[in-house]
Amino acid sequence: MKVVGIVFANLHERNIPELTADRTVGSIPFGCRYRLIDFTLSNMVNSGITDIRVATQYNYQSLMDHIGSGKNWDLARHSGGIKVLPPDKQGSPGHGASRLETLKSIRDSLSSIKADYLIMADCDGICNIDYSAILQDHIDHHADITMMVKRSPLTGTLGNRITLVESDENGNITGLARQPGNRSEEYDIFMNVAVISGQYLRLILQEAFSRDYHSLTMDIMMKQIGNYVYRVFRYDGTFAFINSLQDYFSYSMKLLADGSFRHALFGIPERPILTKVHNSPPTRYLEGATVRNSLVADGCCIEGVVENSVLFRGVHIGKNAVVRNSILFQNDRVGPGCSLNYLIADKNAVLQEGCVLSGHPLKPFFIAKSEVL
Amino acid sequence: MYQKKECVAMLLAGGQGSRLYTLTEKTAKPAVPFGGKYRIIDFPLSNCVNSGLDTVGVLTQYQPLQLNEYIGNGQPWDLDRTRGGVMVLPPYQRQQSADWYSGTANAIFQNLQFIDRYDPDYVLILSGDHIYKMDYEAMLSFHKKAGSDCTISVLQVPLAEASRFGIMNADETGRIVEFEEKPKHPKSTNASMGIYIFGTDVLKEYLISDDADPKSTKDFGRDIIPKMLADGKRLFAYPFSGYWKDVGTIESLWEANMDLLGVTPSFDLFDQNWRIYSRSTAQPPHLIGPDASLSNSLVTEGCEIYGTVENSVLSDGVIVEAGAVVRESVIMSGAVIRKNASVRYSIVDSETVIGEGARVGSQESPRAPIAVVGGSLEIPPETVIEAGEMVNASRLDEIRRGGDKR
Numbered sequence: 001m002k003v004v005g006i007v008f009a010n011l012h013e014r015n016i017p018e019l020t021a022d023r024t025v026g027s028i029p030f031g032c033r034y035r036l037i038d039f040t041l042s043n044m045v046n047s048g049i050t051d052i053r054v055a056t057q058y059n060y061q062s063l064m065d066h067i068g069s070g071k072n073w074d075l076a077r078h079s080g081g082i083k084v085l086p087p088d089k090q091g092s093p094g095h096g097a098s099r100l101e102t103l104k105s106i107r108d109s110l111s112s113i114k115a116d117y118l119i120m121a122d123c124d125g126i127c128n129i130d131y132s133a134i135l136q137d138h139i140d141h142h143a144d145i146t147m148m149v150k151r152s153p154l155t156g157t158l159g160n161r162i163t164l165v166e167s168d169e170n171g172n173i174t175g176l177a178r179q180p181g182n183r184s185e186e187y188d189i190f191m192n193v194a195v196i197s198g199q200y201l202r203l204i205l206q207e208a209f210s211r212d213y214h215s216l217t218m219d220i221m222m223k224q225i226g227n228y229v230y231r232v233f234r235y236d237g238t239f240a241f242i243n244s245l246q247d248y249f250s251y252s253m254k255l256l257a258d259g260s261f262r263h264a265l266f267g268i269p270e271r272p273i274l275t276k277v278h279n280s281p282p283t284r285y286l287e288g289a290t291v292r293n294s295l296v297a298d299g300c301c302i303e304g305v306v307e308n309s310v311l312f313r314g315v316h317i318g319k320n321a322v323v324r325n326s327i328l329f330q331n332d333r334v335g336p337g338c339s340l341n342y343l344i345a346d347k348n349a350v351l352q353e354g355c356v357l358s359g360h361p362l363k364p365f366f367i368a369k370s371e372v373l
Numbered sequence: 374m375y376q377k378k379e380c381v382a383m384l385l386a387g388g389q390g391s392r393l394y395t396l397t398e399k400t401a402k403p404a405v406p407f408g409g410k411y412r413i414i415d416f417p418l419s420n421c422v423n424s425g426l427d428t429v430g431v432l433t434q435y436q437p438l439q440l441n442e443y444i445g446n447g448q449p450w451d452l453d454r455t456r457g458g459v460m461v462l463p464p465y466q467r468q469q470s471a472d473w474y475s476g477t478a479n480a481i482f483q484n485l486q487f488i489d490r491y492d493p494d495y496v497l498i499l500s501g502d503h504i505y506k507m508d509y510e511a512m513l514s515f516h517k518k519a520g521s522d523c524t525i526s527v528l529q530v531p532l533a534e535a536s537r538f539g540i541m542n543a544d545e546t547g548r549i550v551e552f553e554e555k556p557k558h559p560k561s562t563n564a565s566m567g568i569y570i571f572g573t574d575v576l577k578e579y580l581i582s583d584d585a586d587p588k589s590t591k592d593f594g595r596d597i598i599p600k601m602l603a604d605g606k607r608l609f610a611y612p613f614s615g616y617w618k619d620v621g622t623i624e625s626l627w628e629a630n631m632d633l634l635g636v637t638p639s640f641d642l643f644d645q646n647w648r649i650y651s652r653s654t655a656q657p658p659h660l661i662g663p664d665a666s667l668s669n670s671l672v673t674e675g676c677e678i679y680g681t682v683e684n685s686v687l688s689d690g691v692i693v694e695a696g697a698v699v700r701e702s703v704i705m706s707g708a709v710i711r712k713n714a715s716v717r718y719s720i721v722d723s724e725t726v727i728g729e730g731a732r733v734g735s736q737e738s739p740r741a742p743i744a745v746v747g748g749s750l751e752i753p754p755e756t757v758i759e760a761g762e763m764v765n766a767s768r769l770d771e772i773r774r775g776g777d778k779r
Contacts, residue, residue: 031657031658032657032658033657033658033674071448072655262657262660266657272655272656273657274655275655277449277653277655279449279648279649279650279651279653281408281409281410281642281643281649281671282408282409282410282642282671282672282673282674282686282687283659283671283672283673284634284643284670284671285667285668285669285670285671285672285682286635286636286668286669287636287668287669288668289667289668290666291661291665291667292661292662292663292664292665293661293662293663294660294661295657295658295659295660295661296658296659296660296661296672297658297659297674298410298658298673298674299643301643306661310658311658
């Protein structure tokens, strides 16, 4: 049985434009040292999938740099391994392309994959899942497509830009919706992870191409419900959708505040989240450093006060600077005497001496990549 | 098919390191953790790569498992090469005989075949027990310019300490006229750092004749260098300045770790122009708890700090529970310091648990001899481990049997 993973690195950019100005959703940094794609890739590798294709359309320089040869995920292999698939000769469908359009743009590369099953996963969900269970469920029910869903009320920004899945008591999908009728109910939310049979994928790609379909859910699944076996697979573990900058901020803070959330992601010894190794030295805490309730990557140098914050690699906090409730990306420099609260600073930002900046928990202050203040 | 290399490095990593006591019970000295996320061998290996040397033989003998596993295919140092790269060289059985490496020179002698494959013009001999950053390429240029048969890098040491080292007495051109091993009355302060560059032909000639000499101890310092000097060969001292530390003893290992601390540390790991590479375990970021207090310390990924850490170096995955205090100490991977325990002036090896309320090491400044707790031990709550004490599994049994809480 051959199982191939397809990772969509670009989808959902429009949900979080601040962090995707020059990177894919997959290469959004998260949790001090990871990128969102690390969760998807690690889930696949930890589920025994070692033949992975990463579909990407644009802005993929940081993604390519991050993945490299794939050795950090044990995916630098002769047989299988990881391959990044930019659009082939038909060109990119452009910004905001759908899953089906992305698949169409790499149709040539896909046609060479003789997989029995494919696991398709986007990069906007943070979770640590063993995909074996959904795969087995898919096989047991001779399904064509099995969608992984999470039962959840539509809180926060959830409810925008998601797919709701309706199903009968046997787990067969009866309908798909974009907009909820009633926001107060619980829904089965598509986690953007699905298993598809190889044969069926080839069939629908052919059809999508010849009939110029754009949406897997609306143009294909909705029209063919009843003719094929579409199923739901409910997942009830930890799952975080990054649907906006606000989600990004609140889930980063949840890493600090909620030990069980942190543990569900990083505390499973047999399923580590793997990432690119940077070879940073350990973090230096100098005299005058006061750090509380924070997550800190390697390679930082801290001389000031840090509270309830997430610090990526190589961040420097100057003397008497106070950083609270903030997320500082790789190599950010916070000058002496700065005071920051509810702030997200993209990588290589420089906050010169004495900057005072504050956002709001629901609207964190955002500083773009390499910005100097 | 082997590509010719100008210079091949041979790293002597077989030493037992018995003066590190329990730290080297189960591992070779070069594999002893250092500076939070490194092992001692990372320093010579990174120096090689940063100096443009891509072919390194690592000679192993004592407890090689961890070291072999650590080196692996050499990928962390970019030494996973098609032509060259890093190669672990254990002693092996030959048709006529099978011997352990009986000395530094014998170890190289037994691996002349490895050197021959790359047909190098020069061979660099390194040892795996020093912490330093050095450009071996500059030393090689010096060697070539001097028309040297053997170049030995030397460090200026205080006169008072010179009698602990091999001292190279050189003339004004740098040519070595005399070598004295640990002299009582040193004539100069040029201490050998145990780093040699030989012309390959000269090296082979001397190794072969040394092997045939039954009186020889098969050691570079004791046998090869004196013989070459007696024969009037051209030996030169290459002056090195910068940080260099032999970490062969508990006290010096502790000191070298402390040298990484401070605003301007004596040894800077953050130097982007000379990076030190290591094999990483890819753990989550470290977590600082709500009541933690940290000062002047190095903390590595995977740690969880809820207590107090001062003037210390913590490797990956160390847990310091609430109320626990770690000061002036080196704590290695995965060790756990339980509630209200206090560890001071100590080295705690990997995976060891210091029980609640235990007291390890001298609790007062100024500094007393460093206490050492070996790896994978469970120190019972309220145990007291005195300054300078070495605790391994058998010593722990004694402490337990005696109901010894002192």
